[in-house]
Amino acid sequence: NAGVTQTPKFQVLKTGQSMTLQCAQDMNHNSMYWYRQDPGMGLRLIYYSASEGTTDKGEVPNGYNVSRLNKREFSLRLESAAPSQTSVYFCASIGGTANTGELFFGEGSRLTVL
Amino acid sequence: AQTVTQSQPEMSVQEAETVTLSCTYDTSESDYYLFWYKQPPSRQMILVIRQEAYKQQNATENRFSVNFQKAAKSFSLKISDSQLGDAAMYFCAYRRPGTYKYIFGTGTRLKVLA
Numbered sequence: 736n737a738g739v740t741q742t743p744k745f746q747v748l749k750t751g752q753s754m755t756l757q758c759a760q761d762m763n764h765n766s767m768y769w770y771r772q773d774p775g776m777g778l779r780l781i782y783y784s785a786s787e788g789t790t791d792k793g794e795v796p797n798g799y800n801v802s803r804l805n806k807r808e809f810s811l812r813l814e815s816a817a818p819s820q821t822s823v824y825f826c827a828s829i830g831g832t833a834n835t836g837e838l839f840f841g842e843g844s845r846l847t848v849l
Numbered sequence: 850a851q852t853v854t855q856s857q858p859e860m861s862v863q864e865a866e867t868v869t870l871s872c873t874y875d876t877s878e879s880d881y882y883l884f885w886y887k888q889p890p891s892r893q894m895i896l897v898i899r900q901e902a903y904k905q906q907n908a909t910e911n912r913f914s915v916n917f918q919k920a921a922k923s924f925s926l927k928i929s930d931s932q933l934g935d936a937a938m939y940f941c942a943y944r945r946p947g948t949y950k951y952i953f954g955t956g957t958r959l960k961v962l963a
Contacts, residue, residue, distance in 0.1 A: 780950060780951070783947045836949075837896045
């Protein structure tokens with residue numbers, strides 16, 4: 736049972752480079768999320784997708800774009816990476832009923848921007 | 850806007866002892882959900898326990914229990930008989946029913962001493 740799978744797990748970029756973080760879930764969940772985790776700041780929502788075909792901004796969307804490719808996949812793109820985007824990124828999806836919604840997380844992707 | 854506060858950046862507990870992690874939140878809603886998530890050093894976050902605000906009874910899951918004080922807007926996590934495997938970062942989170950957004954606290958790092 737794979738759950739939520741993120742790739743890559745580690746990436747080093749130079750300022751200005753672009754990259755895409757991939758996320759896929761095999762639990763038939765409707766809603767998917769991208770968070771970033773920084774020391775002392777907890778998890779902050781970048782973007783989320785309530786259902787296939789929809790995406791919405793979270794708390795910190797600047798510098799990012801997302802694509803909900805299908806029900807399984809939700810990718811996060813950095814068009815022009817900046818050192819401030821050095822972080823650990825987590826993809827998550829909602830399981831259970833729509834009202835309680837336990838979040839299932841991927842293992843995270845550590846991104847360093849030099 | 851809703852906020853979640855974890856005032857203890859780090860806690861330590863002796864193996865087999867009991868520890869309580871604090872969480873307070875601010876909301877004007879009467880119906881909501883509260884969660885505690887555990888992030889072990891391997892980084893994948895998992896749900897520890899969930900509490901529905903309309904339920905008076907405190908949730909329990911084996912050695913994990915909560916003290917939910919709705920009027921005080923407090924949601925603490927008690928870990929009994931602490932084990933080395935409990936060492937992790939613990940996040941408190943809030944979610945309003947019918948929405949897709951979670952609000953996370955900044956986390957408490959728990960160390961378990963042998």
